Amino acid sequence: MFQNTKCECGHQNPTGTVLCESCGKPLIEDLPLDSPLEMRYDGVARRSQKANPDLIDRVWNFFSSVKIAVWLIVITLIGAAIGTIYPQESSFINMDDAAQYYKDTYGVWGLIYQALGFSRTYESWWFVGLLVMIGTSLVICSLDRVLPLYKALSKQQIRKHLTFLTRQQTVYTSPIELDPEEWTEKLAKQLKKKRYRVHRDGDALLAEKNRFSRWGPYINHIGLIVFLLAVLARGVPAWHMDQYVTLDEGQTKQIPNTNYYVKNEKFTVDFYKDEELPDSLKGTNRAKLFETKAVLYTCTAYCDDPVKDPVLAEVDRHDIQVNSPLSYQGLKLYQYNYEPKVHLISVKPMLIDSQTGESYGPFELPMANPPLTYSVGPYTLKLSDVFPDFGMDEQNRPMTKSRDPNNPAFVFIVTGPGLPETGEFYIYFPLPTAEDKLLEQQINASFQKSGNNSGRFSFEVGKMENVEFSQYTTYLNVRVDRAMPFVWVGAGISMIGLIMGFYWQHRRIWTRIDDGVLTLGAHTNKNTYGVRSEVASALKNTGIVVDQKALDNRRNTR
Amino acid sequence: MKRYRKPIQYIILALVVLIGGYAVGRSFFETKEVLKPGSEPPAFALADLQNEVHELESYKGKPLIINFWGTFCPPCRNEMPALQHEYEKWKDQGLELIGINLSEDRLAVQRFADSVGANFPILLDRNKKTEKQYGLKEYPTTYFIAPDGKIQDIVVGGPMSEEDIEIRIQRLFDASSRT
Numbered sequence: 243m244f245q246n247t248k249c250e251c252g253h254q255n256p257t258g259t260v261l262c263e264s265c266g267k268p269l270i271e272d273l274p275l276d277s278p279l280e281m282r283y284d285g286v287a288r289r290s291q292k293a294n295p296d297l298i299d300r301v302w303n304f305f306s307s308v309k310i311a312v313w314l315i316v317i318t319l320i321g322a323a324i325g326t327i328y329p330q331e332s333s334f335i336n337m338d339d340a341a342q343y344y345k346d347t348y349g350v351w352g353l354i355y356q357a358l359g360f361s362r363t364y365e366s367w368w369f370v371g372l373l374v375m376i377g378t379s380l381v382i383c384s385l386d387r388v389l390p391l392y393k394a395l396s397k398q399q400i401r402k403h404l405t406f407l408t409r410q411q412t413v414y415t416s417p418i419e420l421d422p423e424e425w426t427e428k429l430a431k432q433l434k435k436k437r438y439r440v441h442r443d444g445d446a447l448l449a450e451k452n453r454f455s456r457w458g459p460y461i462n463h464i465g466l467i468v469f470l471l472a473v474l475a476r477g478v479p480a481w482h483m484d485q486y487v488t489l490d491e492g493q494t495k496q497i498p499n500t501n502y503y504v505k506n507e508k509f510t511v512d513f514y515k516d517e518e519l520p521d522s523l524k525g526t527n528r529a530k531l532f533e534t535k536a537v538l539y540t541c542t543a544y545c546d547d548p549v550k551d552p553v554l555a556e557v558d559r560h561d562i563q564v565n566s567p568l569s570y571q572g573l574k575l576y577q578y579n580y581e582p583k584v585h586l587i588s589v590k591p592m593l594i595d596s597q598t599g600e601s602y603g604p605f606e607l608p609m610a611n612p613p614l615t616y617s618v619g620p621y622t623l624k625l626s627d628v629f630p631d632f633g634m635d636e637q638n639r640p641m642t643k644s645r646d647p648n649n650p651a652f653v654f655i656v657t658g659p660g661l662p663e664t665g666e667f668y669i670y671f672p673l674p675t676a677e678d679k680l681l682e683q684q685i686n687a688s689f690q691k692s693g694n695n696s697g698r699f700s701f702e703v704g705k706m707e708n709v710e711f712s713q714y715t716t717y718l719n720v721r722v723d724r725a726m727p728f729v730w731v732g733a734g735i736s737m738i739g740l741i742m743g744f745y746w747q748h749r750r751i752w753t754r755i756d757d758g759v760l761t762l763g764a765h766t767n768k769n770t771y772g773v774r775s776e777v778a779s780a781l782k783n784t785g786i787v788v789d790q791k792a793l794d795n796r797r798n799t800r
Numbered sequence: 801m802k803r804y805r806k807p808i809q810y811i812i813l814a815l816v817v818l819i820g821g822y823a824v825g826r827s828f829f830e831t832k833e834v835l836k837p838g839s840e841p842p843a844f845a846l847a848d849l850q851n852e853v854h855e856l857e858s859y860k861g862k863p864l865i866i867n868f869w870g871t872f873c874p875p876c877r878n879e880m881p882a883l884q885h886e887y888e889k890w891k892d893q894g895l896e897l898i899g900i901n902l903s904e905d906r907l908a909v910q911r912f913a914d915s916v917g918a919n920f921p922i923l924l925d926r927n928k929k930t931e932k933q934y935g936l937k938e939y940p941t942t943y944f945i946a947p948d949g950k951i952q953d954i955v956v957g958g959p960m961s962e963e964d965i966e967i968r969i970q971r972l973f974d975a976s977s978r979t
Contacts, residue, residue, distance in 0.1 A: 374820035
């Protein structure tokens with residue numbers, strides 16, 4: 243479509259201009275001739291509007307459309323809402339067979355939901371794609387509007403076309419008796435009092451205030467872009483980590499895929515006393531406070547060595563409680579959960595000679611990585627076999643039922659004075675349960691029967707202080723979220739933009755006097771009551787009394 | 801200003817394609833890769849019971865069986881003799897067999913290996929690291945790796961009989977003779 247964009251004032255406007263950039267005369271007439279003008283972006287053409295768009299222009303124009311932007315946002319909102327129907331897969335710590343889980347837990351709908359990929363909505367290509375498109379649209383929409391608007395507002399004509407004034411939302415016309423220049427001077431003074439910036443061109447006047455509020459939406463958009471980029475950046479592996487470490491007391495573990503190791507020195511939990519609990523909860527164990535005394539290490543040598551143990555250097559320690567994480571260089575360890583689970587850490591048993599009644603020791607026997615030899619009094623104990631979780635296999639051979647030290651057993655070869663060179667075999671169960679003690683006796687008796695020992699020795703721990711054990715297993719949540727500061731910065735910028743745009747209004751008042759007839763037009767981007775009352779009060783002080791409601795140009799059309 | 805309009809458009813659209821492409825592209829590859837026939841097994845360097853370090857890399861070019869096992873797992877224990885027997889039968893023709901123990905105490909591993917007479921290299925995983933790299937879900941899991949370094953077959957669970965093992969070894973050798 244060919245459009246004549248040259249205004250009668252002689253100004254050549256770009257394609258898509260609604261109001262002449264120079265005098266403000268309407269160029270496109272799609273509204274009734276006496277209705278208020280379309281003042282968005284001051285009637286300037288969007289930056290990229292062109293007569294003959296090429297492919298790049300077409301892509302650009304697609305994203306430059308606010309209509310498209312609104313649709314993108316609506317679709318994203320619907321998608322995001324669907325994502326909340328069932329829990330997302332990412333909210334489960336260990337999910338082996340997602341399809342099975344959704345089917346079992348939520349039935350057929352769950353199965354369909356999972357199969358369609360909604361159980362991973364927020365990581366899906368289409369959702370991320372929509373976010374990327376919204377981001378693009380934000381940048382392009384803003385750029386295409388803010389630059390022309392900035393140009394239009396910074397080179398405004400003071401004397402505007404008469405129709406531009408009479409078709410504002412706030413309009414006043416009347417003959418005046420005073421000298422035009424004198425009256426205009428009077429009005430200028432009044433408007434300056436109301437903190438308007440006044441520009442004059444003979445008997446024409448332009449008063450303007452709070453133009454900066456027009457930049458609010460664009461500053462808001464910059465904030466949103468920063469926010470979106472920060473959220474995208476969380477996907478960069480080094481910027482984001484979220485995993486769980488399970489630790490018994492006294493245990494040190496590597497935080498997977500990092501150079502950090504964490505130790506649980508002690509876990510404590512306080513329960514509410516019965517008098518602190520409401521009646522319905524009395525007699526139940528309600529945790530009041532739980533705390534992991536944690537130490538964070540970095541590995542300094544032999545970190546991935548298959549033979550040597552890593553060398554660790556302490557870098558930080560903290561008593562981790564809920565909402566009080568250990569925080570070290572962006573790495574955060576949160577208290578996530580705990581579980582009562584008794585595990586032996588180490589014992590200090592005595593070697594008892596039942597023939598003489600003498601006891602030797604104690605010697606220290608750790609459950610994890612026990613040393614291979616121990617000297618106890620005149621005797622030497624050689625570790626011959628270890629079973630962290632003692633049991634029997636199908637062929638009745640002793641075996642361990644798991645890798646966890648649930649029921650440890652140790653087989654020692656005892657050598658020393660009065661014993662054969664090959665030594666005597668004894669099994670020892672450190673857990674002081676009746677079952678284990680019986681098993682210990684039975685196995686040692688069978689060793690005796692087969693001639694592997696003389697039944698002379700046994701082991702005894704005696705006092706409880708010789709037993710070190712872990713009562714609880716603690717679950718720590720390890721997080722890195724380096725994008726968070728940027729998320730906050732983005733949110734802050736966005737808030738500043740919103741406040742600028744919401745709490746101030748850009749107001750402009752134009753007047754011109756033609757043959758003793760005053761024409762006044764005023765425009766505000768919001769709060770028309772405010773601008774009408776300002777105009778009415780300024781006019782009153784120049785001697786023109788007018789009801790502020792009478793200034794409303796729209797009353798004729800609605 | 802007008803002069804820069806086109807370049808600015810190109811720069812912004814290029815950035816969108818770059819950043820957006822990265823973000824969208826990532827969503828396709830987010831899912832953890834599961835080992836299946838045809839994929840390359842993750843590299844490892846682990847010590848055996850004599851503290852000698854074995855690297856997966858050094859086994860390339862030979863048919864290789866990797867058996868993940870633990871003394872706490874009855875089927876693992878039960879298939880050990882069959883594996884040892886097949887190893888003896890095929891090792892002269894170039895078969896390599898390694899057992900990776902599931903992060904147990906060296907002493908217990910040594911004792912068990914001695915008791916069943918397993919004399920192929922048994923490597924000690926530490927802190928379940930290698931096991932996690934391979935994404936094991938069930939024990940035992942056995943990988944049959946062709947000389948080109950690609951997994952040919954995976955057997956999850958057990959115990960395997962000697963025939964089960966033999967068929968797969970035969971296939972490994974067939975693959976190596978074809979190349």
